[in-house]
Amino acid sequence: SQTIHQWPATLVQPVGSPLSLECTVEGTSNPNLYWYRQAAGRGLQLLFYSVGIGQISSEVPQNLSASRPQDRQFILSSKKLLLSDSGFYLCAWSRQGNQPQHFGDGTRLSIL
């Protein structure tokens, strides 16, 4: 069966510090991978998605970036965090095509 791992579960970072959140998927190959953010009281906002190694599509302009160095690894990064980057970050995977996405347990990021 497929599993998705996302870490850390919670993170507190000062403004201006860098960020690296990692997500890995097991039990499948060539998945689509996604990063979402859920800000307080809001829905799920798609940040980035990838349909293959090295292929990244960005949905919203921001100071975040994503990379996919391996088939089942997806990394969300920032060089300098802003207060507005606080939120609940979720990684997800899906098979290609008309398929549901499956989510990790999320990372609660608080910027001080």
Added chain:
Amino acid sequence: DQQVKQNSPSLSVQEGRISILNCDYTNSMFDYFLWYKKYPAEGPTFLISISSIKDKNEDGRFTVFLNKSAKHLSLHIVPSQPGDSAVYFCAASGRDSGYSTLTFGKGTMLLVSP
């Protein structure tokens, strides 16, 4: 512009009764629809989906209805249980994006009381 709308932020239902969660969409290219359930501090869990070639899909206590002409779908939970209390998200995708992305509504918080 919200392409997927869940107009009810919250819904309260008694245990054993039916819960009906509603969702409207505006993008006529959407032809695959999903419902997710989310507990606090956890990722959303996939519940049920429906493609536009159907108007109903059932899985146990969960049934999703799709009305393409009205661009409306609903999730019925029968009977509702206290463990169903969570935020429910409606999502949609279509061939125009190669089904590679989902557009989510803002969610409806369901509270099922004993």
